[in-house]
Amino acid sequence: MARKIVLCRCEDVTLGDLEHCVARGYRDIEEVKRYTGFGTGPCQGKECLAAVALQLARQTGAAPSKIAPFTSRPPLSPTPLRLLAADPAAHRFPDDPDDTDDTDGDALDAAAAAPEER
Amino acid sequence: MTRRLPLAAPLRGLPTEVSVAGATVRGFTGESVAAAALASGARVLSRSLKYHRPRGLFCLEGHCGGCLVRVDGVPNLRACQVTCAPGLKVEAQNAFPSAEVDLLGAVDFVFARGMDHHGLMTGSAVLNQLASRVVRQLSGLGKLPGAVATATPPVAEHRVDVAVIGGGPAGLAAAEATARAGASTVLLDDQLRLGGSLRAEPSAGPAAAARAEEAAAAAGALLLPRTGAIAYFPEDAGGVLLAASDERAARVHARHWIWATGGYAQNLAVPNNDRPGVVALRAVGRLLADHGILAGERICAIVDPAVRRHAQATVDALRAAGAEVSVLDVSEVDTVRGRSGVTGVDLVDGRQLDCDLVAMAALPAPATEGPRQQGCAVVLDPAAGGFRLVTDDAGRTSAPTVWGCGDVCGYRGPREAAADGARVGAQVARALAAEAT
Amino acid sequence: MLPGQELDAGVEDPEELRHPPASSPARAVPEQAEIAIIGGGVVGLSIAYHLAKAGLTDVVVLERGYLAEGASGRNGGGIRQQWSTELNIRLMQESVELCRRFATELGVNVWFRQGGYLFLARNAREVARLTRNLELQNRCGVPTRMLEPRAAAELVPELNLDGIVAASYNPTDGILFPWPFLWGYARQAQARGAAVFTHTAVTGLERAARGFLVHTTRGTVASRRVVNATGAWSGELARMLGLELPTWPIRHEICSSEPLKPFLRPMVSELTSGLYFSQSMRGEIVGGVSLPGHGATRAMGSTLEFLATYARRLVRLMPALGDIKVLRQWAGPYDCSPDGNPILGAPRDAPDFFLACGFVGHGFMMAPIIGKLYAQWLGGAPPHEVFSRFTLDRFRDGEAAPTEKEDFNIG
Numbered sequence: 001m002a003r004k005i006v007l008c009r010c011e012d013v014t015l016g017d018l019e020h021c022v023a024r025g026y027r028d029i030e031e032v033k034r035y036t037g038f039g040t041g042p043c044q045g046k047e048c049l050a051a052v053a054l055q056l057a058r059q060t061g062a063a064p065s066k067i068a069p070f071t072s073r074p075p076l077s078p079t080p081l082r083l084l085a086a087d088p089a090a091h092r093f094p095d096d097p098d099d100t101d102d103t104d105g106d107a108l109d110a111a112a113a114a115p116e117e118r
Numbered sequence: 119m120t121r122r123l124p125l126a127a128p129l130r131g132l133p134t135e136v137s138v139a140g141a142t143v144r145g146f147t148g149e150s151v152a153a154a155a156l157a158s159g160a161r162v163l164s165r166s167l168k169y170h171r172p173r174g175l176f177c178l179e180g181h182c183g184g185c186l187v188r189v190d191g192v193p194n195l196r197a198c199q200v201t202c203a204p205g206l207k208v209e210a211q212n213a214f215p216s217a218e219v220d221l222l223g224a225v226d227f228v229f230a231r232g233m234d235h236h237g238l239m240t241g242s243a244v245l246n247q248l249a250s251r252v253v254r255q256l257s258g259l260g261k262l263p264g265a266v267a268t269a270t271p272p273v274a275e276h277r278v279d280v281a282v283i284g285g286g287p288a289g290l291a292a293a294e295a296t297a298r299a300g301a302s303t304v305l306l307d308d309q310l311r312l313g314g315s316l317r318a319e320p321s322a323g324p325a326a327a328a329r330a331e332e333a334a335a336a337a338g339a340l341l342l343p344r345t346g347a348i349a350y351f352p353e354d355a356g357g358v359l360l361a362a363s364d365e366r367a368a369r370v371h372a373r374h375w376i377w378a379t380g381g382y383a384q385n386l387a388v389p390n391n392d393r394p395g396v397v398a399l400r401a402v403g404r405l406l407a408d409h410g411i412l413a414g415e416r417i418c419a420i421v422d423p424a425v426r427r428h429a430q431a432t433v434d435a436l437r438a439a440g441a442e443v444s445v446l447d448v449s450e451v452d453t454v455r456g457r458s459g460v461t462g463v464d465l466v467d468g469r470q471l472d473c474d475l476v477a478m479a480a481l482p483a484p485a486t487e488g489p490r491q492q493g494c495a496v497v498l499d500p501a502a503g504g505f506r507l508v509t510d511d512a513g514r515t516s517a518p519t520v521w522g523c524g525d526v527c528g529y530r531g532p533r534e535a536a537a538d539g540a541r542v543g544a545q546v547a548r549a550l551a552a553e554a555t
Numbered sequence: 556m557l558p559g560q561e562l563d564a565g566v567e568d569p570e571e572l573r574h575p576p577a578s579s580p581a582r583a584v585p586e587q588a589e590i591a592i593i594g595g596g597v598v599g600l601s602i603a604y605h606l607a608k609a610g611l612t613d614v615v616v617l618e619r620g621y622l623a624e625g626a627s628g629r630n631g632g633g634i635r636q637q638w639s640t641e642l643n644i645r646l647m648q649e650s651v652e653l654c655r656r657f658a659t660e661l662g663v664n665v666w667f668r669q670g671g672y673l674f675l676a677r678n679a680r681e682v683a684r685l686t687r688n689l690e691l692q693n694r695c696g697v698p699t700r701m702l703e704p705r706a707a708a709e710l711v712p713e714l715n716l717d718g719i720v721a722a723s724y725n726p727t728d729g730i731l732f733p734w735p736f737l738w739g740y741a742r743q744a745q746a747r748g749a750a751v752f753t754h755t756a757v758t759g760l761e762r763a764a765r766g767f768l769v770h771t772t773r774g775t776v777a778s779r780r781v782v783n784a785t786g787a788w789s790g791e792l793a794r795m796l797g798l799e800l801p802t803w804p805i806r807h808e809i810c811s812s813e814p815l816k817p818f819l820r821p822m823v824s825e826l827t828s829g830l831y832f833s834q835s836m837r838g839e840i841v842g843g844v845s846l847p848g849h850g851a852t853r854a855m856g857s858t859l860e861f862l863a864t865y866a867r868r869l870v871r872l873m874p875a876l877g878d879i880k881v882l883r884q885w886a887g888p889y890d891c892s893p894d895g896n897p898i899l900g901a902p903r904d905a906p907d908f909f910l911a912c913g914f915v916g917h918g919f920m921m922a923p924i925i926g927k928l929y930a931q932w933l934g935g936a937p938p939h940e941v942f943s944r945f946t947l948d949r950f951r952d953g954e955a956a957p958t959e960k961e962d963f964n965i966g
Binding site: 028030034035037042044071075080081082084085086087088089090093094096 | 620622623628718734754812813814827828837847848857859862864865869877879880881883
Binding site for chain 1: 166167168169171173176177180181182183184186194226230232234236259267268269270271272273308346347348349351354355360362365366367369382384385387388389390391392453483484485486487488490491496497498499500503504505
C-alpha cells in the first residue's frame, strides 16, 4: 500500500515531496509552488495553500506571520474561454469582424516599437 | 454504505436518471451529480493526475479538485456543481479502462513514497526521450470537448453601492443590512444554493439559510446564486470585478466591497487522506442536512481539536440518523485504510477500526484570494486555519472601501458569522451615508 | 512501469550528490569574485553554468528574488528557429541543440518537445513576410516550409481556417518547461564551484580601482568584471554606473488553461494578433496575445483586457476550446530594444561591464547559446560576432554601425 499524505490532490503533492523540496533549498512559497507544482491545478490552492504554508512554517522554523501566500491569480475559479471572449475589454484587431474603432496595425511589431512611437 | 433518508429534503426536486460511467444513476433535479453518484454507491469518480490514485468527492462545494468529471462532452467539470438533469452523460477522466479499475494505478505503487519528476530518467538521452514521450501521454486530465461550444450572451453589467461576495450566513446578513439601509446591493455566490456553511448545519441549518436568503431579498438586495467572482481587475474600467455563471459573465462596479467568502473545507495530514470515502465533515453534514443523504453507516470522524465543538453537532446528527460514529483526534490516527474506498482507520495505539466513511473535520482555510486581488492584507494564522483577512473592529480591510466579515477573517462558525455580517453590513451602510453628506 | 529514481523523504538521498541545493543558504556574499553576474534569470545562470563548466568558478550570481521570479519563470517556453535575420536563426539553431541535450547534461527534465511552430497568415503582407523569412531559414538549414491552410489543418484539425491564407511550419521548433532550466543551471553551476545567491538584491554598483564594488543586501562583492543580466531592470542597473541603455520594460501577459490530454502538437501563432499558444507537458494550453497601445511599464498585474483579447482570438481560431477553462493568468516583463535585437558585449566606455539584455521577450530561448558564447569569451577565447554586432555602441553610432532589425518578435 502506497502510504502517502497528500497535501495537494490536484497535483498529487505529498508531505514527503514538500520535505524533499525544502531539503533541496526551495523554501520560498513561490519556489515551493514551482518545484512541487502544488497550487497549480484545478483548485489553484484552495485546498492546499494553507496546508502547505503551515507545513512550511513548521519545517523551516519560520514564524507563520512571515510567510506570505503566493500571488492570487485570476481567475478565482476555472472559467470557460467562451465567457471571457464576450467581454467588451477585448482588443479589436483590424480583421475582427465587428471592428469599430481600431487601427492599431500589425501586432508583430508592437513589442519592438520604441516607446515614443507607441 | 450510503443511503437516502426517508425524509425527503425539501430541495430534492424531481426524480431523474443520469448516466455515470455507463451506469444509470437515479438522482433528483435539485441535487448535484456528485451527491447522486454517492447516494447510488459510486465513490470513485476519477483518477489523480500524477499517481492515478482513485479520487472521489471531498468538499462538495466546488472548491477542491476531487470530483472532476466529463459531462456531456465537456471535461473537468466538478460533479458537485452540476445538477442532475434527464439524460446527462457523466464520464470518468484520466483512467483506463475505468476509474474503478485503472491500469495506470500501478504508477502509485512504483513510486510508493513519491516521485521527483524533475530528475526522472535523465541518465541517458534515449531513456530521457522515452520518459518525455510517456509523460506526455500520461499528462493532462480531461480530453478536448467533443463539440464546439455554444455562443455566449453579452456580458451583464451591475453598478451598485455595495457588492457582497459570498452568500453564506455572513454575506446574506451583510447584504440584508446594506440593502435595508437603502444601498443598492448585489450579492454573488458560487454555490448551487445560497446559505453557505448554514446548509451543512444539521437540522436547523437549511431553514436558517432560507430565512436569511428571504430576508436579504426582501430588503432589496439582488441575489445572484451560481455566480462566482472570477477576478478583480484593478486596471480595467476603473477597477472591475468579473463574475460568471455557467452561461454568462458579469461585470460588477461597486463603491464598497464586502468579502464574505468564508473558508474552504480542508483535509488533515494523515496517510491516505485522499482515498475515496474520505470526505470533509462539512460535506457529510451538507449531504445529511441539505440532501437527505447519509453518506456512511460506520463513520470515523477525524477531528482537529480546534473544531471539536463545531464538529459535535454534525456527529450527533449523524448518530441520530442511524450511523455509528467514532470520533478520533487527528493525533490518534496512524493511517486511513482502503484503496478505491476507505475500509477503516488504523490508530497509533495499534487499534484498527473498520468504517465505510472517513469524515475530516479541520479548520476551514479562509478564502482570501479575492480580497488579495484588491490589495487586502492577509496573515498566516494557524489558529485561523490559514491566511485570514486582516480587518479592524468595524470590518475594514487594509484596502479602502473593502470590507470583510465571517469566516474569511478566521473561523467562527455560522451563527457568529451571521452576526458579524450584520454588524459589518451596518458599518458599510454608515460609511455610505457619511459619503453622501 | 516507469523505472526511475524513487525519492526518499529522509536524509539519505543519493540524488543530492548530483543536485546540490538550489541556492546558497542565508550567508554573506563573498568579499571578492572574478565575475559578478547580476540577475539570476536564465541568461545569468546560463552564463554562470557555462563559465563554471569551463573551469571559471570564481563567479557569483546575485538574484534579488527566488529563481524563476522574473521573466525566466513567466514565459511560455517557446524555442524557435523561425527568425528574420541570419544571425538570430543561427543562434537559435545552436540553442535548440543545447535544449535537446539539457536534461541529460544537467540532470533535470525540461520536457523539451519538438512539436514545431506553426505561423498563420491572414493576408498577403503576412504571407510575404513568412516567405521572405523562410528562404533565409532554409538557407541556414532550418526545414521551414509553407503550408496551404488545409495542410495546416492536418497538423491541427481543430483550427478554424476562416480567413487563414497560408502558414509556415518548422517541425524542429519546440517548447519546454522553463522553471527546471533555471534549477538545472543553478545547481550545476554550484556543483562546479560557482555561487548563486537568491534573495540578494543589488543596492549599488560603483567602479573601483580594480573593477567594481557590487553592494548587496548581503554585503559587498569586489568584482573585476560584472555581467548585467537583469532583464527588464537592465537600464536601472546600468544607470548606477552612469550608463544609459536604450532598453525599456513592457508587460507581457500570458495564461494557462486546465490540463487536457495531449492533442496539440505544434506551437500555433497567428501574426495578425500576435496570438500564440501551445500545449505544455502538463497538458495545459499556455499562450498569450499582443496588446497594442501600451507603453513602458514594470507593472506585473493581470488585466481583463488581456484575458478577454486572448480568449476572443483563441476561441475564434480554435472553437473547440470555447468550453475549456482558464486556470491562471499572470504577466512577465519584456526588456525591449529599439531594433528588436539583444544588447551584448561591453560598451567602449565600460569595458568590464558586460551586457546581456534587451532580448524583447526571447531571452529564454536565446539563453543557452548566449551563455555558452559568453563563457567562451570571458574565459579567454576570441569573441563571437554577436559581441561586436549586438553592442550598445550600435545605438550610439547611428548610421555608422547599422544592425539588421529583427522584426519577428511575436507576442
